[in-house]
Amino acid sequence: MPARRFEEKRTPMMTIIDCADACAESSGDEFAAPATVSRGRPRGAELKSSFIFDGSKLAHFNFVGDSVLGQDANLEAGSIVCNYRNERADKTVYVRVGEQLHSTGLEKFGGLLGDHTRIGANAVLAPGAVLMAHTVIPRMTLHDLQ
Secondary structure, eight states: OOOOOOEEEEOSSOEEEEOSSEEEOTTOOEEESOEEESSSOOBSOEEESOEEOTTOBOBSSOEEESOEEOTTOEEOTTOEEOOOOTTSSSOOOEEEETTEEEEOSOSOOOEEEOTTOEEOTTOEEOTTEEEOTTOEEOTTOEEOOO
8 A cells, every 4th residue: 555645834933734534655654644744753663643743752563642742752662652542431531639530521631741751662551641850761661640
């Protein structure tokens, strides 16, 4: 199947990648519109409706859905930011702030990853993950606070 082409628009701070549905290049990149990447593009990663800020690194079969990654976030090989809870009857995603859960009102929401976060290889962030700046999630970990 031939790769779908996407259009890049550059601004001083961001690269906006627009696709009709999903896009792929021979490098394995996949983007579902809109994905917004700060200066540069991840390689070998799948992005869906996410914002990726300057200096962040994605590659080697990452999935990031409906999320915001701050500056200099780093996702090692195979790490995933999930955006949907298919195992529940109520699909609404909640985020934990302190000790309380708050509804996003959305069925698809990934996570908010602060600046300089580090996600280890094959780690999984469940929908609604909120990571403060400099958080480290070890390799092979499930991070789910719901």
